[in-house]
Amino acid sequence: MSFNNPIKPAKDIDGVRRSAFWHLGRRDHSEKELREKISRKTDNQQWIDTVVSECFEYGYLDDARFVENFIRSSQNKGFGSTRIKRDLQRKGIDVNYLAQVFEDDPHDYISDALALLSAKYKQRIANQHLKQKAMIFLQGKGHNFDDIFKAIDEHNEAYPDDDCDHLSEAVVLLSRKFKTAIIERKAQDKAMRFLISRGHTFHIALDAIKAFNENMDEEE
Structure with a gap:
């Protein structure tokens, strides 16, 4: 049985810097995420602030870029705007900034929701029981109610009501x-x-x- 090795405290600011670069080398982080991770190495707030400032200066840390990449990755997974915004808020991204980003977002979330339904349901979503299940499924993926209703309607267009023997x-x-x-x-x-x-x-x-x-x- 194996256990994770305990995190070794940084002896100096270089240790904090190496930790920050290591995390950013694996993937993009928001400022909040990076601060949380390097704070596990030290409680010296001055070291943390200095390293974070350096990361911004070198271009290793960029919340706007992080948001753009995170949104694209989430959209590729079929997630809706509600979930994406919620996840980004948890990562410390400002609510007002997100409102501006999504106001200008041209992405077609209805098509994403429709693709999820088409993969899961090979029949008309005809009765209330199936509709409730479909709605819960799409809500879990973070789609809003308007997009869900439209996606279900578009899905049902491929399965005429006459073909459904209730x-x-x-x-x-x-x-x-x-x-x-x-x-x-x-x-x-x-x-x-x-x-x-x-x-x-x-x-x-x-x-x-x-x-x-x-x-x-x-x-x-």
């Missing part, structure tokens, strides 16, 4: 949950609540229970 879908759901005919009132109420919670209408639920029971009679 009744058959409801019968399949019942067959997975019930192993015998749904005859008793208590069982029927349970089946109705189950299908309606999955986004099916009252009438589809009624017809599905009837069709399910007919299928069970044929099997007997």
Whole structure:
């Protein structure tokens, strides 16, 4: 079993400087991130301030460049603007600066959300249950509600409503949950609540229970 080696305190400012250059050599950092990392090497605030100033002077540290690269990387992962802004705020980027950056951002986040949906769903997102799942999925990727609704609508355009057999879908759901005919009132109420919670209408639920029971009679 291995453990991470403890961080060795810097003996002088050169130790802090080497730590800063090492971190920046691996990837871009925001000023806040870099300060947090080199503060693990020392509690000498003067050394930290000096090294950070040097990094800005040499061009190794640049919050504007960091924001640009971070946004591009996040967009490539399919993340929405809500998540990207939240992540950047956590990294110490000023809220007002971010508002300005995203005001001028031409990126098409709806297309990103649509690509995520197309990869995950090979069917029409037809009922409320599926829509809720799709919305939660895209919210988790940081997309806002307007983009989510538009992406779902565009996704459904590729799957005409005529191609979606709601009744058959409801019968399949019942067959997975019930192993015998749904005859008793208590069982029927349970089946109705189950299908309606999955986004099916009252009438589809009624017809599905009837069709399910007919299928069970044929099997007997």
